[in-house]
Amino acid sequence: xxxxxxxxxxxDALAQLVRHRASIDNLDAILIHTLAxxxxxxxxxxxxxxxxxxxxxxxxxxxxxxxRLRQLAADAELDPDFAEKVLNFIIQEVIKHHQAHRA
Amino acid sequence: xxxxxxxxxxxDALAQLVRHRASIDNLDAILIHTLAxxxxxxxxxxxxxxxxxxxxxxxxxxxxxxxRLRQLAADAELDPDFAEKVLNFIIQEVIKHHQAHRA
Numbered sequence: 001x002x003x004x005x006x007x008x009x010x011x012d013a014l015a016q017l018v019r020h021r022a023s024i025d026n027l028d029a030i031l032i033h034t035l036a037x038x039x040x041x042x043x044x045x046x047x048x049x050x051x052x053x054x055x056x057x058x059x060x061x062x063x064x065x066x067x068r069l070r071q072l073a074a075d076a077e078l079d080p081d082f083a084e085k086v087l088n089f090i091i092q093e094v095i096k097h098h099q100a101h102r103a
Numbered sequence: 104x105x106x107x108x109x110x111x112x113x114x115d116a117l118a119q120l121v122r123h124r125a126s127i128d129n130l131d132a133i134l135i136h137t138l139a140x141x142x143x144x145x146x147x148x149x150x151x152x153x154x155x156x157x158x159x160x161x162x163x164x165x166x167x168x169x170x171r172l173r174q175l176a177a178d179a180e181l182d183p184d185f186a187e188k189v190l191n192f193i194i195q196e197v198i199k200h201h202q203a204h205r206a
Contacts, residue, residue, distance in 0.1 A: 013155035020148045025168070027141040031193070032172055032186055034137065036179035038130040045123045052116035065128070072132055076139035082200055083135055089192050090134070097185055 039094060046098050142197060149201050 049056060066084060073083035152159060169187060176186035 010155050010157070013151050013157060017148060017151055017157060020144050020151070021164070023144050024141060024148075025171070027137050027144065028168070028172055028190065029175055030137045031134065031141070031190070032175045032181065033179050034130050034133045035186060035189060036176065036181035038127060038134070039181055039185075041123050041126050041130065045120060045127075048116050048120055048123070052113050054113070054116060054120060061124070065131070068128070069131055069135055072135045073139065076136050078135065078139035078142055079200065082142075082196060083138060085196060086138060086193055087131065087134070090189055093185060093188060097182065 035090070038090075039097075042094050042098065138193070141193075142200075145197050145201065 048054060066087075069083055069087055070080035073080045151157060169190075172186055172190055173183035176183045
């Protein structure tokens with residue numbers, strides 16, 4: 001008889017770790033490409049606002065956006081506070097980057 | 104004859120703005136769902152590391168990860184520094200969140 005394999009052996013755990021890391025690498029690639037496309041869209045919005053008489057910000061839209069993203073996060077079992085924090089960081093970095101680019 | 108429409112009229116610009124915002128909303132939904140799945144993966148990694156004798160961090164992997172993401176960003180015309188900053192923020196927030204959850 002062959003040695004019974006334990007599902008919690010360190011070798012199994014290491015194999016599971018390798019699979020999780022491969023998934024994390026795939027997800028990070030999605031994040032990078034989504035950020036790249038989001039950045040192109042916000043650049044286009046910035047160009048539109050700069051060349052036309054459009055309001056620089058829309059507090060009603062921003063409030064609706066945040067409420068929607070928090071709901072999406074909750075539905076996906078992600079802490080809404082965590083989701084809002086990350087999205088706010090991205091939004092602030094995008095604003096900084098656009099400002100630096102214009103300067 | 105009807106009034107000739109200017110491609111740069113404010114009405115056109117507003118219509119373009121609406122389209123860009125719809126794309127940004129879609130991209131933000133991708134970001135939220137990708138973050139939710141990434142968080143599930145890192146939770147599984149944390150559980151594996153806690154119950155098995157696995158090294159808590161792997162500097163060689165982390166260095167390789169960052170180099171790969173910077174290259175992906177450059178290929179997608181996204182500033183690699185911006186990409187690294189956002190990913191580092193996500194990684195740090197995930198670590199904080201996991202630590203708070205364990206405490």
